[in-house]
Amino acid sequence: MAPDIIGAFMIGLAGAGHCIGMCGGIASLLNLGQQQASPIRNTLLYNLGRLTSYALFGALIGGAVSSLAELSGLNQSLAWLRLMAAFFMILVALYISKIWNALLFVEKAGQSIWRWIKPITSRLLPIQHPLQAFPYGFVWGWLPCGLVxxxxxxxxxxxxxxxxxxxxxxxxxxxxxxxxxxxxxARFIAQLQTSLTFRHITALMLIIYGLYTAYDAVKLLHLIN
Structure with missing residues (x-):
């Protein structure tokens, strides 16, 4: 379990440039509507809402899949899903190293759902009180993102x-x-993201972990069969 948590953390950390591109402009809107803006408090509450949204997604999906596998006895399905997770890890590595932007095609798949959710964000702006930043971040957690x-x-x-x-x-x-x-x-992070050394080292680590996970999944499938 610990390696999976570390791998998820690495995906988020390595995708810093992608995060700034996707959500940086959104976060910059937090303080536009207040006469006495509290940038630090607004930013913290926005990100707390975003992380709460992510945790809820993870709990729902993790709980639903594990329950279905337990009820149906289809442990093989979990092995196949783990193989798919390894594939996504490698896609992230290729995206970070700018070898292949396949994640952009994955993001387009979520656009149809986002069209229904996006109008909610308009109702939360302008942010008149810091507490509005939390639901604003929670809703933007649904933004179609290949890394997510x-x-x-x-x-x-x-x-x-x-x-x-x-x-x-x-x-x-x-x-x-x-x-x-x-x-x-943001300028420092942008410079870090343009560093070939940083991108390639991070991508290599993700690929190694993805291949290890794929090997583990294939081995599990062999044992089940």
Whole structure:
């Protein structure tokens, strides 16, 4: 379980540039509507809402999949899902290293759902009180994102709602450095993301872990069969 949590954290941390591109502009809207803006408090509450949203997703998916597998006795399905999770991990690595942007196609799959959710965010703006930042972050946690989808595949094979929530929380904590430093340290993060050394080392670590997970899943399938 610990390696899965570390892997989810790495996905969030390595995708810092992607997070700034997807959510940086959104986070910058937090303080526009207040006469006496509280940027630190607003940012913290926004990210707390976002992480709560991720944890809820992870708990729901982890709990649902583990319950179905237990009721049906289809342990083989979990092995196949773990193989898919390994595949997504490798896709993330290829995306981070800018070899293949397949995650962008995955994000498009969630656009239809997002069209129904996006109008809710308009009702939460402008933010007149810091407490509005929490639901604002919670709703934006549903933003179609290939990195989120990748982490969710790990939640699906986590074995319980508790483990599923932990994996998504780990992913969320990995994204925090980028999101907390938007407008303050964004330039440093952007420079880090343009570093070939950083991207390639991170991608290599994710690929190694993805291949190890795939091997583990194939071995499990062989034992089941």
């Amino acid at each position: 989808y990748s982490a969710l595949t790990w939640s699906a094979v986590s074995g319980s709602y508790y483990n599923g929530a932990l994996i998504m929380l780990a992913f969320g904590f990995g994204t925090l450095p980028a999101m907390l430093l938007v407008g303050v340290g």
